[in-house]
Amino acid sequence: MSAEMPKIAVAVVGVGLVGKEVVRQLFAPALDGVFEVVFLSGSTHAVALERGQRFDDAEALLALLPPSSTSPSNRPSLPSGATYSSTGFKSIVTALVTESTSSGQHTILVDCTSSADLGALYPQALSSGLSIVTPNKKGFASSSSLYTAIVSAQAEPGAGLCYHEATCGAGLPVLSTVRDLVATGDEILRVEGVLSGTLAYLFNQYSTVAGVEDGARPFSELVRVAKEHGHTEPHPADDLSGADVARKLTILARVASASSSTSSAPSSLPPLPELPEGHLSVPTQSLVSPELAALANPSEFLDKLANLDGDLAAQRDEAARAGRVLRYVGVIDRVRGEIRCGLESFPHSHPFASSTGSYLSLAIYTRRYASSPLVIQGQGYPLSVTAGAVVADAVRVAERYGARVGL
The missing domain is CATH 3.40.50.720 (NAD(P)-binding Rossmann-like Domain)
Structure with missing residues (x-):
């Protein structure tokens, strides 16, 4: 300067x-x-x-x-x-x-x-x-x-x-990439994102390409260990509710919509749903019930989280038999005109299947990247x-x- x-x-x-x-x-x-x-x-x-x-x-x-x-x-x-x-x-x-x-x-x-x-x-x-x-x-x-x-x-x-x-x-270049794609005449078709480092950390261990081994840890135990090592919020319900993913998805959808609205090229895609209440308007699957999430004591919450282990294990095993893994994702689907957050399964060939640790991952499908998505992947931690x-x-x-x- x-x-x-x-x-x-x-x-x-x-x-x-x-x-x-x-x-x-x-x-x-x-x-x-x-x-x-x-x-x-x-x-x-x-x-x-x-x-x-x-x-x-x-x-x-x-x-x-x-x-x-x-x-x-x-x-x-x-x-x-x-x-x-x-x-x-x-x-x-x-x-x-x-x-x-x-x-x-x-x-x-x-x-x-x-x-x-x-x-x-x-x-x-x-x-x-x-x-x-x-x-x-x-x-x-x-x-x-x-x-x-x-x-x-x-x-x-x-x-x-x-x-x-x-x-x-x-630290990933997500919003700037979406802006640049649309500004140069591309059009966003679909975005799939593992946007929570905590949920990535949990499901990358819980549901893997290798399948389920004998004696695999229950999901509640993984959450307990993650909390002990500082990989969750002080109250794990804040991570398992999906609210953080919904907030990030709302921001991404708004940036994509704003970028699209300034493009001179007409779009044949339906508009995305309006989000009058922001992330509260996004259909979001919580991994825990409202009653469980309402428990103020984290230790009591973790003790009762074990009640969900059976249902989650059944979903994981069903996905494994189909050659798929479970990941908690946010999805923006401009073809169907929908935004949602929840637990979904992905084939072993998908970029999310091989992710490890607390890595955040996004797969962005556009007119240019229609058959093979643009993948952005990297650490969601440390704070630096x-x-x-x-x-x-x-x-x-x-x-x-x-x-x-x-x-």
Whole structure:
């Protein structure tokens, strides 16, 4: 970036595991001189930094934010140029807009929370000139009215940019690939996606090309072990409900539909169903009953999950006899005009059958990739891959505002 080019200001809201890694990656040598972190916010504390204040490394910067358990009365003193600030989302957006306007420095709001409340402020932030980069799915997978407002805000004069690649496939180039395919005249016919790293991890062990061996672990035991090793949410029902897959599928369907609507080529395919309530409008198969999912105690939940082992084993064995495996997938079928999430079987020749670990996988069928799909596959974990996608989106914003990164 030239000496005259001002740095892009970055405000990281939600400095948890992903947020901390985002800050660390912003200090990569290739990005030297591109970004300036001006705000950090956790669940309890927030620190605003004077623009132009320099930090040599990420750890020194992160050390300014006290642990969430620290009471406001016990917060340590901050160095000159740094002040404690409000953690209220509306106050944060207002302050960032005011400071960005007065300084003339473009600001990116990096939302690393999982908050629907912050997602609801995206239209205001964008139309006020802030750019947004986020792995937070809530704003893009909720009601169609909010999603429409987010898209409309980006079209207003002086609006900021919005990138959210990490909302759909961790670090995989999913949304950008779909946009590029349609923008170059292709048409999406069908998308099949293993979009949950947890469910991928479970079914890649439970249902394999090798079939069922004697003494194979029951599904409930696999879930218990996965939780012990940190491969599930604190309450496994959050993974087994399919809601995370439905959110990602909603985002992917909306991006595909938006891309298709801007194509000059007429389509012979029926429109996809509207999703007025976002992911709640997607037909989604939960692997557990509402009664079981309602158990607040994870240990009690895991104990009673064993009641489902027989039914799942029967489905797995039936698939194995047919030369197929079970995978929990999200499907966008533009030929049939449907979107759905659930447990489906796939032949051993399908790319999903040979996947391992917690790998996310997508098979995208288009006019160009009709007989053999375009397959995107990679890790949904560790957190560094998600953080990398977030920082890559921030680089896209910086480049749109004149930065020359890596050249």
